[in-house]
Amino acid sequence: MSKTITVSITGKGPGTDAPSVGDVLDQLRDYFDLLGILEETLAEDGQSAIVWRIVDATKVNPLTFTIQAFARQYAVNVDVRADHVVDRSISGLRLLEQRNERPPYFTEPALVKAGRIFERVTNGLVQTEIATEGIPPVVLTPNVARVAAKNARSVLEPAGRPYKEIGSLEGYFQSVSRDGRGRRVLHIRHRLTGDEVKCFATGEAEKELAHREIDEVWRGRRISVFGTIHYRGPGRISQMEASRIRFLRSRSELPDIDDIIDPNFTGGLRSEDYLEKLRDGDLS
Numbered sequence: 001m002s003k004t005i006t007v008s009i010t011g012k013g014p015g016t017d018a019p020s021v022g023d024v025l026d027q028l029r030d031y032f033d034l035l036g037i038l039e040e041t042l043a044e045d046g047q048s049a050i051v052w053r054i055v056d057a058t059k060v061n062p063l064t065f066t067i068q069a070f071a072r073q074y075a076v077n078v079d080v081r082a083d084h085v086v087d088r089s090i091s092g093l094r095l096l097e098q099r100n101e102r103p104p105y106f107t108e109p110a111l112v113k114a115g116r117i118f119e120r121v122t123n124g125l126v127q128t129e130i131a132t133e134g135i136p137p138v139v140l141t142p143n144v145a146r147v148a149a150k151n152a153r154s155v156l157e158p159a160g161r162p163y164k165e166i167g168s169l170e171g172y173f174q175s176v177s178r179d180g181r182g183r184r185v186l187h188i189r190h191r192l193t194g195d196e197v198k199c200f201a202t203g204e205a206e207k208e209l210a211h212r213e214i215d216e217v218w219r220g221r222r223i224s225v226f227g228t229i230h231y232r233g234p235g236r237i238s239q240m241e242a243s244r245i246r247f248l249r250s251r252s253e254l255p256d257i258d259d260i261i262d263p264n265f266t267g268g269l270r271s272e273d274y275l276e277k278l279r280d281g282d283l284s
Contacts, residue, residue, distance in 0.1 A: 002069040003082035004055070007031065008129040010062040017061060023124045024063065027117060031089075031130065032067070034113040038092075039085045041105045041194030044172065045220045050078050050085070062127065086132050093117070093130070093138045097147065100154035102235060107194035108156065115152035121145035158233035168226040169197060169240060173219060173247070176209055184209050186242060188223055199225050199242040208245050222248035 009027055011019025032052050040046050049072050056066035069082035092103030096114060106114065121128050121140045128145075131137035140148070171188035174196060179185050184206050186199040201209050205227070227242040266274040 002079050003086055003132065004066055004068045005052075005086060006064055006066050006129075006131045008062040008064040008127075008131075009125060010127040011124065012126045017126065019063060019125055023120060027120055027125065027128055028065065030113045030116045030120075034110055034117070035085050035089055037107060037110045037113065037194070038088050038105055039081065041107055041110070041189075042084060042088065043081075044222070046172065046189060048072070049076060050082055062129075087135060090130060090132065090135055090138050093148070094136075096151045096155075097138075097140075097144055098151075100151040102155045102193065104192055105194055110194070111152050111156050115149055115156070118145040118149035118152060122149065155235075158236055160233040162230070162232055162238065164228055164230045166227070167229050168224055169199075169229065169237075170222070170224045170248075171197065173221045173223045175219065186225065186245065188225060190237070191222075193237075195237065197237055197240055199227070199240040199245075201242050201245070202227075203243050205242040205245045224248060 007028060009019050009024055010017055011023055013020070035050075035052065036048055039048050039050055043049070051070045051072050052067050053070055054065055055068045058064045069078055069086075071078045088103075088105055092106050092110075093114060095101060095103045096118070102111070117128065118140065122142050122145050126142070128140045129137055169188065169190060171190045174187040174189055177185050177187070179200070184201040186201055186205070186209060188197050188199060189195070190197050199205075205225070224246045225240060225242045226244040226246075227240055229240050230238045232238045269277070
């Protein structure tokens with residue numbers, strides 16, 4: 001069975017703890033929008049393959065929805081992908097409860113969605129719980145959500161002055177264009193954050209891109225870019241001046257276990273005999 005999630009929502013109002021229709025719908029929409037953003041960020045092709053469907057709902061307090069992952073295309077298995085997406089979402093929300101640190105794969109749009117989920121619990125809802133099998137749930141109360149919302153805002157708008165450093169970024173090729181000054185600009189989707197980064201190509205990088213401007217061929221290809229990274233603040237990339245680029249092999253082109261293992265590595269010797277000869281220097 002594919003991944004299921006339960007979302008429980010408790011509200012408040014004069015004489016009732018029933019949540020408003022708007023708060024329930026907005027809370028569900030923002031969380032599953034967050035899952036969609038994370039899925040596209042995690043996927044090498046940047047595409048969504050999952051449809052989340054409500055398979056059960058309870059009317060007792062709290063109002064609880066059970067949602068299950070289904071494939072967009074018939075006969076496509078999305079179980080592993082759904083597990084990864086849900087686990088990342090819950091661990092990311094929990095990280096923001098604790099400190100102002102960007103969770104892995106949380107792009108700026110994902111952080112905005114998370115912030116809305118937190119803020120709604122401080123203004124209209126009493127509690128939101130998001131749970132799935134195998135990991136501790138996220139339980140948002142007003143006090144917890146207030147801290148988490150502040151942390152999300154801090155990540156989106158970090159304090160500190162802009163700076164730059166020499167380094168490299170790994171991501172997925174999106175497109176090549178030219179800016180108003182005629183410079184070649186490489187657009188990549190950062191592997192860890194999912195944010196799009198503009199890389200202004202110079203030197204060897206510009207020469208390399210001159211041969212790779214057919215976006216349909218190279219889109220989604222893994223790429224490593226080296227140069228000067230400009231930051232708006234701590235951990236927030238503004239742009240990059242790329243001096244070197246390297247197109248990496250796709251996962252399908254990487255060696256598998258059969259390519260790595262040599263069944264005749266010991267030349268027919270038992271492993272213990274091979275190790276003994278190796279220690280004694282008797283191998284030729």
